[in-house]
Amino acid sequence: MRARVVVTLCVVVAVLLAGVPWIASPATIEFGINMLLLAALAQSWNIIGGYTGYPSFGNSVFYGLGSYGTAVAMLSWQLPFGVGLVVGAVIAVVFALLLGRAVLRLRGHYFAICTLGVAEVMTAIVSNLEITGRNQGLVLPLLKGNVLFYELSLALVVVATLVVWWIARSRFGFGLVAIRENEEAAASMGVDTTRYKIFAFAISAAIGAVAGGIHAYWITFIDPVSAFDIGLNVKMIIMAVFGGPGSILGPVVGAFVLSAISEVLSSEISTVAGLFFGIVIVVAVVFMPRGIADLLRRFHTYRWRYFAANVRATRV
Amino acid sequence: MDAVLSVNGLSKRFSGLTAVAHVSFELGRGEILGLIGPNGAGKTTLVNLISGALEPSDGELVFEGRSIGGLPPFRRAHLGIGRTFQIMRPFPGLTVRDNVAVGALFGTGGGERDLAKARAIAHEKLDFVGLARVADRPADALGGPDRKRLELAKALAMNPRLLLLDEVMAGLNLSELEEVIAIIRKVRDGGVSVLVIEHVMKAIRSLSDRLLVLHHGEMIAEGTPEHVLEDPAVVEAYLGKRRE
Incomplete structure (x- = not known):
C-alpha cells in the first residue's frame, strides 16, 4: 500500500519534471540538467558504494571515460551522438571489468585510495594522447538548446533508479548487500563475491559514463582535468550519503536537495556559500548519518529522539 | 563407512606456527562428529x-568423492558445505529473515532464484530454530543466544549436506543448550553430516557419535566419547600432567 503511494508519487514527479523545459527559463533548465546529472551520478555511486559497500573514488573516471568516449566517437569517427554515448559506456564498462578485477580485492580505505590514484592516472594518460586532444581537450559540435539534454538527463535518472530498484529486490542485490555487511560470511554462504562486485562496478560505470557523455555534448568542451575531476566523485558520495546510501530513492533526493541548497546559497550569499554548504553537510552527518531515507523511515517512531540517538552514536 | 568428507594429512602453517598438523579423518553420512581440544588447538583453523x-599448506580434502582443495568458499557452499562462525557474523543491516534468506538464495546448488520463495524458506528455518518471533527485527538487535540460533538458521537455509558448527552452544543456559542439541539431532536425522566444535563437554558428549581431539594442531585421539574422554593423553591436554 505505502509502496504503491511512493511509486505513484515518483511517476508524478518524473512527469512533472519532464514538463519543466516548456515553462522554465533557460537558467532554470541549465540548473535542472546539472542537478539531474548529479542525481544519476549519485545513483551510480549508490550501486557500488551504497549497496556493495565499496567507497569508490573511481566513478569520476567512468564519467570522464564517458565524456571522452562520446567526444572521440563523434569527432574522430564521425558517429552520431547516440552511438557516441554507447561507445563511451562500453569503454567505461570494459575499463571497470578490468580495473575491478584488480582493485576490488582491496577493502575500505585501501580500495578508496587505490581508486583515487586511478583518477589521477587517467588525467595524465588523456593529457598525453593525440586522439583525446592532449591537455587542450576537445571541442564538440554545438547543438543549440537545452531541452534534449534536460530530457536525456531525466531519462538517465529514471533508468538508473529503475536499475537500483531491480537490484534492491533481486538475488543479485541480496548478494551485494551480503558483501557489504560481511564479505567473508557472504562467500561462505555461496555468494560469488568477486563476480558480484565486478558486475556492480560495471553497472555503476555504464550509468556514470552516459552522464559524462551527455554533459560533454551539452557543454561542447571537455578537458582532462575537468572530465576526471575528483571533486565530482566527492559530490556523488556526499549526495548519495546525504540521501541515504543503499536505498532506492535516497541518492536522487539527496542530489535534488543539496543542488537546490547549493544554488540558493550561491545566489543569495555568493561569497560565503561554500562555508554554509559545508555546515549543512556537517550537520547532516551528525544528525542523520544514514541519510534522508533512514530519517523518513524512522522519524515517525522515534520523533526527535532520532537526532539525539544519532548524536550520541557519533560521540560528538 | 560411506564417507561424506575425507581429510588426508591436512596441515596449515602460518609462517612458522603449525596450526593444523597432518590431520586425517573421515566423516560418515548422517554422522555427528565432535571436534574438541584446548584453546588454540587448531579447531577453527580446521x-x-x-x-x-x-x-591448506599440505594435504587433501575430498567431499562426496570429489577433491575440493583449491575451490573458493562460494563453490564449496554450492557443493553443500555450510558453516557457522564462532565470532557471529550476521548481516547487521538486514532483518533476521533476510539474513537467513541469503542462505536460501545462494547455498547448495547455487540456491533459490526467487526472493519470495527464499523468504519462505527463511521463515521455515527461523521457525525451526525458534526465532520466528523476531523475523522482522534487524539482525544487530538480537542478543547473544539468539545470534547463535541465527547463525544456525543461516547455515541451515543453505540446505547443506555437510554442516560445520563452530561453537554454536557457547554461552547458552541449560534449557537453551538442550533445545539446540535437539535441533542439531533433527538436522542429522534429515541426512546431514555434522562436524561440531564445542567446549561444553556435557553437550558434546551427548551429541557426538564420535569425537576427535586436537592439541597443538595434532590429532591426539579419536573414537567414541566415552572412550576418548577417558584417554590419558586427552586428560593431560586439558588438565596437565598428574604429579606423582
Missing part, C-alpha cells in the same frame, strides 16, 4: 580449511 576460508 573448519576454515574445510569451508575454504583458508587454503
Whole structure:
C-alpha cells in the first residue's frame, strides 16, 4: 500500500519534471540538467558504494571515460551522438571489468585510495594522447538548446533508479548487500563475491559514463582535468550519503536537495556559500548519518529522539 | 563407512606456527562428529580449511568423492558445505529473515532464484530454530543466544549436506543448550553430516557419535566419547600432567 503511494508519487514527479523545459527559463533548465546529472551520478555511486559497500573514488573516471568516449566517437569517427554515448559506456564498462578485477580485492580505505590514484592516472594518460586532444581537450559540435539534454538527463535518472530498484529486490542485490555487511560470511554462504562486485562496478560505470557523455555534448568542451575531476566523485558520495546510501530513492533526493541548497546559497550569499554548504553537510552527518531515507523511515517512531540517538552514536 | 568428507594429512602453517598438523579423518553420512581440544588447538583453523576460508599448506580434502582443495568458499557452499562462525557474523543491516534468506538464495546448488520463495524458506528455518518471533527485527538487535540460533538458521537455509558448527552452544543456559542439541539431532536425522566444535563437554558428549581431539594442531585421539574422554593423553591436554 505505502509502496504503491511512493511509486505513484515518483511517476508524478518524473512527469512533472519532464514538463519543466516548456515553462522554465533557460537558467532554470541549465540548473535542472546539472542537478539531474548529479542525481544519476549519485545513483551510480549508490550501486557500488551504497549497496556493495565499496567507497569508490573511481566513478569520476567512468564519467570522464564517458565524456571522452562520446567526444572521440563523434569527432574522430564521425558517429552520431547516440552511438557516441554507447561507445563511451562500453569503454567505461570494459575499463571497470578490468580495473575491478584488480582493485576490488582491496577493502575500505585501501580500495578508496587505490581508486583515487586511478583518477589521477587517467588525467595524465588523456593529457598525453593525440586522439583525446592532449591537455587542450576537445571541442564538440554545438547543438543549440537545452531541452534534449534536460530530457536525456531525466531519462538517465529514471533508468538508473529503475536499475537500483531491480537490484534492491533481486538475488543479485541480496548478494551485494551480503558483501557489504560481511564479505567473508557472504562467500561462505555461496555468494560469488568477486563476480558480484565486478558486475556492480560495471553497472555503476555504464550509468556514470552516459552522464559524462551527455554533459560533454551539452557543454561542447571537455578537458582532462575537468572530465576526471575528483571533486565530482566527492559530490556523488556526499549526495548519495546525504540521501541515504543503499536505498532506492535516497541518492536522487539527496542530489535534488543539496543542488537546490547549493544554488540558493550561491545566489543569495555568493561569497560565503561554500562555508554554509559545508555546515549543512556537517550537520547532516551528525544528525542523520544514514541519510534522508533512514530519517523518513524512522522519524515517525522515534520523533526527535532520532537526532539525539544519532548524536550520541557519533560521540560528538 | 560411506564417507561424506575425507581429510588426508591436512596441515596449515602460518609462517612458522603449525596450526593444523597432518590431520586425517573421515566423516560418515548422517554422522555427528565432535571436534574438541584446548584453546588454540587448531579447531577453527580446521573448519576454515574445510569451508575454504583458508587454503591448506599440505594435504587433501575430498567431499562426496570429489577433491575440493583449491575451490573458493562460494563453490564449496554450492557443493553443500555450510558453516557457522564462532565470532557471529550476521548481516547487521538486514532483518533476521533476510539474513537467513541469503542462505536460501545462494547455498547448495547455487540456491533459490526467487526472493519470495527464499523468504519462505527463511521463515521455515527461523521457525525451526525458534526465532520466528523476531523475523522482522534487524539482525544487530538480537542478543547473544539468539545470534547463535541465527547463525544456525543461516547455515541451515543453505540446505547443506555437510554442516560445520563452530561453537554454536557457547554461552547458552541449560534449557537453551538442550533445545539446540535437539535441533542439531533433527538436522542429522534429515541426512546431514555434522562436524561440531564445542567446549561444553556435557553437550558434546551427548551429541557426538564420535569425537576427535586436537592439541597443538595434532590429532591426539579419536573414537567414541566415552572412550576418548577417558584417554590419558586427552586428560593431560586439558588438565596437565598428574604429579606423582
